[in-house]
Amino acid sequence: GAVVSQHPSWVxxxxxxxxxxxxxxxxxxxxxxxxxxxxxxxxxMLMATSNEGSKATYEQGVEKDKxxxxxxxxxxxxxxxxxAHPEDSSFYICSARSLKTSASDTQYFGPGTRLTVx
Amino acid sequence: xxxxxxxxxxxxxxxxxxxxxxxxxxTRDTTYYLFWYKQPPSGELVFLIRxxxxxEQNEISGRYSWxxxxxxxxxxxxxxxxQVVDSAVYFCALRLYNFNKFYFGSGTKLNVKP
Numbered sequence: 001g002a003v004v005s006q007h008p009s010w011v012x013x014x015x016x017x018x019x020x021x022x023x024x025x026x027x028x029x030x031x032x033x034x035x036x037x038x039x040x041x042x043x044x045m046l047m048a049t050s051n052e053g054s055k056a057t058y059e060q061g062v063e064k065d066k067x068x069x070x071x072x073x074x075x076x077x078x079x080x081x082x083x084a085h086p087e088d089s090s091f092y093i094c095s096a097r098s099l100k101t102s103a104s105d106t107q108y109f110g111p112g113t114r115l116t117v118x
Numbered sequence: 119x120x121x122x123x124x125x126x127x128x129x130x131x132x133x134x135x136x137x138x139x140x141x142x143x144x145t146r147d148t149t150y151y152l153f154w155y156k157q158p159p160s161g162e163l164v165f166l167i168r169x170x171x172x173x174e175q176n177e178i179s180g181r182y183s184w185x186x187x188x189x190x191x192x193x194x195x196x197x198x199x200x201q202v203v204d205s206a207v208y209f210c211a212l213r214l215y216n217f218n219k220f221y222f223g224s225g226t227k228l229n230v231k232p
Contacts, residue, residue, distance in 0.1 A: 032218060043209065043222045044163075091161055097218060107218070109155075111162040 006110040023094030030096035033077040124223035141210030149215035
């Protein structure tokens with residue numbers, strides 16, 4: 001089946017620094033990727049939808065200047081948490097929507113990135 | 119608006135017991151997908167099933183079975199003869215047809231004790 005990878009799988013950073021998380025679709029092309037955030041013992045909440053070659057669409061309440069999303073190619077989207085603070089510590093999960101007609105409505109989730117801000 | 123409710127926050131069973139995880143959803147759309155995902159401690163979401171709103175047939179896959187009832191807007195998940203490896207958080211989710219956004223329930227943590 002389709003595979004989505006994330007890098008790094010976990011990261012610890014100091015407060016005030018920026019962290020970049022990569023999401024890659026390994027064996028398929030994805031015009032659309034999605035970024036979710038999951039706080040401990042909570043559900044996944046969609047942060048933004050990333051479209052290749054255009055600006056990301058952010059969900060209500062998500063600061064676009066703090067969570068920078070770049071979707072430079074059909075297989076790569078990046079999420080940069082700028083000036084991270086302890087409250088940004090969370091599990092970030094991406095998903096990618098396949099271009100294949102037979103699976104055009106299928107999304108594949110990455111393994112997640114655990115961010116801890118000290 | 120769309121909403122998915124998983125009323126059971128945490129369930130504990132002893133190995134070999136059967137367990138049913140409840141999921142109730144709300145939507146005014148007539149075409150949608152329902153999903154179940156398993157999230158083990160590692161965090162990675164494991165896809166279990168996708169059900170089209172037009173297909174109300176129940177499905178069985180090994181020890182797993184799903185009961186979809188549009189009349190009650192429920193999509194319940196049953197694990198038969200549970201095993202310790204089934205311990206995880208299980209999420210029910212809704213996605214409207216031709217839309218990208220997933221609406222996840224709050225999850226049910228299943229503890230299967232030996």
